[in-house]
Structure formats: structure tokens, C-alpha cells
Amino acid sequence: MAKTVAERSDILPALGEVFREHGFEGASLAHITARTGLGKGSLYHFFPGGKEEMAAAVLAEIDGWFETHVYAPLRTGADAAAGVRDMLAQVDAYFRSGRRVCLVGVFALGEVRDRFSDAVLGYFARWRDALAQALGRAGLDPDTARGRAEDAVLAIQGALVLARALDDTGVFTRALARLEHRLLAPG
Amino acid sequence: MAKTVAERSDILPALGEVFREHGFEGASLAHITARTGLGKGSLYHFFPGGKEEMAAAVLAEIDGWFETHVYAPLRTGADAAAGVRDMLAQVDAYFRSGRRVCLVGVFALGEVRDRFSDAVLGYFARWRDALAQALGRAGLDPDTARGRAEDAVLAIQGALVLARALDDTGVFTRALARLEHRLLAPG
DNA sequence: GTCTATAAAGCGATAGAC
DNA sequence: GTCTATCGCTTTATAGAC
Numbered sequence: 001m002a003k004t005v006a007e008r009s010d011i012l013p014a015l016g017e018v019f020r021e022h023g024f025e026g027a028s029l030a031h032i033t034a035r036t037g038l039g040k041g042s043l044y045h046f047f048p049g050g051k052e053e054m055a056a057a058v059l060a061e062i063d064g065w066f067e068t069h070v071y072a073p074l075r076t077g078a079d080a081a082a083g084v085r086d087m088l089a090q091v092d093a094y095f096r097s098g099r100r101v102c103l104v105g106v107f108a109l110g111e112v113r114d115r116f117s118d119a120v121l122g123y124f125a126r127w128r129d130a131l132a133q134a135l136g137r138a139g140l141d142p143d144t145a146r147g148r149a150e151d152a153v154l155a156i157q158g159a160l161v162l163a164r165a166l167d168d169t170g171v172f173t174r175a176l177a178r179l180e181h182r183l184l185a186p187g
Numbered sequence: 188m189a190k191t192v193a194e195r196s197d198i199l200p201a202l203g204e205v206f207r208e209h210g211f212e213g214a215s216l217a218h219i220t221a222r223t224g225l226g227k228g229s230l231y232h233f234f235p236g237g238k239e240e241m242a243a244a245v246l247a248e249i250d251g252w253f254e255t256h257v258y259a260p261l262r263t264g265a266d267a268a269a270g271v272r273d274m275l276a277q278v279d280a281y282f283r284s285g286r287r288v289c290l291v292g293v294f295a296l297g298e299v300r301d302r303f304s305d306a307v308l309g310y311f312a313r314w315r316d317a318l319a320q321a322l323g324r325a326g327l328d329p330d331t332a333r334g335r336a337e338d339a340v341l342a343i344q345g346a347l348v349l350a351r352a353l354d355d356t357g358v359f360t361r362a363l364a365r366l367e368h369r370l371l372a373p374g
Numbered sequence: 375g376t377c378t379a380t381a382a383a384g385c386g387a388t389a390g391a392c
Numbered sequence: 393g394t395c396t397a398t399c400g401c402t403t404t405a406t407a408g409a410c
Contacts (some may be wrong), residue, residue: 005393005394006393006394013379014243021298022212022297022298023210023212023213023297023298024210025212026210026213028296028384028385029385029386029387030384030385037396038393039394039395039396040304040386040387040394040395040396041386041388041390041394041396042390042393042394042395043394044387044388045303045393045394046393050386050387051387059280075268081281083200101296104350104352105296106296106297108348108351108352109210109292109293109296109347109348109351110209110213110293111210111213113209113351113352117354120191120352121352121353121354123352124330124349124352124353125353130342136320141219146314147365150349150361150362151342151365151387152359153345154336154342154345154346154348154349154358154362155341155342155345156345157344157345157348157349158340158341158342158343158344158346158348159341159345160296161292161295161296161341161344161345162295162311162337162340162341162344162346164296164310165291165292165295165300165307165308165310166308166312166355167304167308171230171337171341172336173271175337175338175341177397178334178338187280192375192376192378193375213406215402215403216403216404216405217402217403225375225376225405226376226377226378227376227377227404227405228375228377228378228407228408229375229376229377230377231405231406232376233375234377237404237405238404360402371385
């Protein structure tokens with residue numbers, strides 16, 4: 001029997017969606033209580049630091065998810081080419097083919113970036129580095145691998161922007177398809 | 188002798204920077220009055236519709252700038268390859284090698300997108316289409332041209348996100364360099 | 375055209391009952 | 393752990409003097 005009492009980790013997904021949709025400044029407590037179904041009292045019980053602590057917890061959860069499902073497999077996978085393809089499949093699912101925005105990207109563009117600069121920088125740097133490592137194991141020289149990895153991480157973020165701007169998920173899926181070819185092309 | 192009385196168009200650049208740095212929700216009237224040097228009275232005299240009208244005016248001004256300096260040259264330039272290189276140079280200058288964020292991209296990711304969806308969609312669609320036209324004139328078949336144009340517009344947006352996240356303008360300049368090769372490579 | 379004063383609403387955060 | 397009531401501040405927008 002599931003307990004009816006909420007845990008901190010239970011509300012992180014809902015919290016993440018609010019921050020994704022409204023940004024840090026736009027994510028009012030009113031939006032948060034509405035989406036999580038919890039009153040302000042409960043929220044401040046779980047997150048005494050208020051919105052800042054909520055956002056930090058969401059960033060940490062996202063980071064953990066990518067570490068497990070994206071970065072680690074890239075670093076340690078036996079077949080590097082298959083690892084790259086898996087990454088693209090995970091990314092397509094996570095961002096729902098461009099319908100879902102990247103919270104870290106949204107934070108990066110805003111003034112909140114400075115408040116969470118370590119988390120924001122770490123998320124993208126570790127993604128780029130893990131991908132470069134996989135490409136290196138696939139036979140590319142380090143400079144080429146690093147350049148292609150940077151290009152891929154940036155293309156995914158740009159595809160999210162453009163897909164939402166043009167209201168067309170095709171932008172995102174086409175970008176991932178191009179990336180698969182470009183990443184795995186001979187050096 | 189310049190008149191000391193402000194005109195609407197005089198304050199649009201300052202207004203644009205406030206929206207760029209803080210987003211639509213974060214751009215408070217307090218920020219706007221501080222940056223423009225105008226009181227609320229003057230602001231509402233120029234923009235009776237408040238923040239919404241200010242943002243719309245800024246979007247229109249940006250659109251005009253890109254139409255003149257980017258889209259039109261791409262569509263009508265004699266040398267299409269030179270046109271592409273000019274575009275990249277204009278983009279590098281406009282976004283200050285990644286130090287300046289794209290207001291339309293910021294709006295696209297936020298909930299404001301719905302309020303300004305026509306302007307946001309038009310900005311990116313016309314950029315993509317003008318670039319595809321130039322690439323077509325350079326000898327690429329229409330499908331390839333359109334794919335590469337979409338890829339380039341998205342890469343510029345992603346490069347802005349990643350450059351700011353990693354606090355490294357090199358990300359942006361490297362992305363533009365890769366784009367020059369990729370756009371003009373043989374079909 | 376520019377300003378100050380002000381209204382009305384929303385904000386993040388806290389206190390304290392249960 | 394969850395709630396409601398409330399504080400103090402900021403917000404957008406308006407009114408009206410100059």
C-alpha cells in the first residue's frame with residue numbers, strides 16, 4: 001500500500017515541469033501548489049530554502065537521470081557507435097521529440113544562469129565530454145571527437161528552440177537524424 | 188542638435204536588452220525605467236498597451252534588422268556563397284560572438300511564445316527560407332538546401348545556449364566556422 | 375512628454391493551528 | 393506533514409499635476 005504522505009522525490013517531476021514551462025522567475029508558488037497539489041506549508045517543509053532549493057533539487061534530479069541514462073553508457077559502452085544511437089533515442093524520448101523543453105537550456109539563457117552556473121555548466125560539459133569519449137573510442141582523433149561532440153550537444157539545444165518556435169516536432173527528429181550521420185561519419 | 192525629447196524608436200534598443208537579459212516575465216517596469224531612463228508615465232505614453240506592446244515593438248524592430256541585414260541579402264545577393272559568409276559575419280557581430288542572447292529564442296522557449304507566436308515563427312521561418320534560397324542558387328538541390336538551412340538556423344540558436352551555459356564564446360565562434368564549411372560543402 | 379502618487383493584485387516567505 | 397492566514401514587498405497599470 002502506497003503511503004498517502006508525499007515524499008520530496010515524489011514532487012520533483014511536477015516541480016520540473018513547472019520550471020520548464022514557466023522558467024525560474026515565472027514559476028510562481030501559485031503555479032507550483034496547483035501542479036503539485038501541495039500547499040505552501042508542505043512545500044516549505046520539504047524545501048526550507050524556497051524556490052531556490054526547489055530548482056536546485058530539480059537540477060540535481062535531471063543531472064542524475066542524464067548521468068545514468070546518457071553519460072555513463074557513452075563512457076563505458078562496449079560499442080561506441082551503438083552508444084551514440086542509444087543516446088539519440090534516449091534524447092528523443094526524454095524531450096518528447098521536441099515537445100518538451102530542456103530546463104537546463106532555459107536556465108542557461110536566463111539571468112538565473114548565474115545562480116545555478118555550476119549545475120548548468122556541469123550538465124553540458126559532462127554531456128559533451130562523455131560523447132567525445134565515445135567518439136574517440138569509435139576511432140576518431142581527439143580533436144575531431146571533441147568538435148563533433150560540442151556540435152551535437154549544441155544542435156540538440158538549438159533543435160528544441162527551433163521546434164518550439166516553428167511548432168514542428170519534425171525539426172527535432174530531422175536534427176537527430178542528421179546528427180546520427182554526422183557523428184558516426186568516418187573521421 | 189538632437190532633441191532632448193525621446194521618440195519611441197530611441198528606446199527600443201534599451202528595451203530589447205532588458206527583455207534579452209530578463210525574459211518577458213522578468214523584465215519588470217523597474218528594470219525598464221532604470222535602463223531607458225524614462226519614468227512609467229513616458230513609457231505608457233509611448234506604449235499604452237504596456238509590456239506586451241513594448242515586447243511587440245522590440246520584436247518588430249529585430250525583425251526589420253534581420254530582414255535588412257540578413258534575409259534580403261541572402262535572397263537577392265549575386266554571389267550566394269559570399270552571401271552565406273556575410274550572414275555568418277553579421278550573426279557573429281549581432282550576437283557578439285555569443286555574449287548576447289537571441290531574444291526571439293528566449294521567447295520561443297518560454298510561455299510567452301504563445302502570445303507572440305506569429306513573430307517568433309516568422310523570424311525563424313524567414314531566416315531558414317532565405318538561407319535555403321541562397322543555397323539553392325549556389326547549386327544545391329532544394330531538399331539539401333532546405334535541410335542545411337534548417338540545420339544552420341538551429342545550430343546558431345544552440346550555440347548561443349551552449350556558449351552561455353559554458354561561459355565560453357569559443358563555442359559560438361567554432362560553431363560558426365563549422366557552419367561555413369558545412370553550408371558551402373559540395374552537395 | 376515627463377513626472378509622482380497611488381491603486382489593486384500578485385509575489386515569496388513565515389507563523390502557527392491541527 | 394499539511395493546512396490557512398498573514399506579513400511585507402514588488403508587480404503592472406492608472407490618474408493627474410506640470
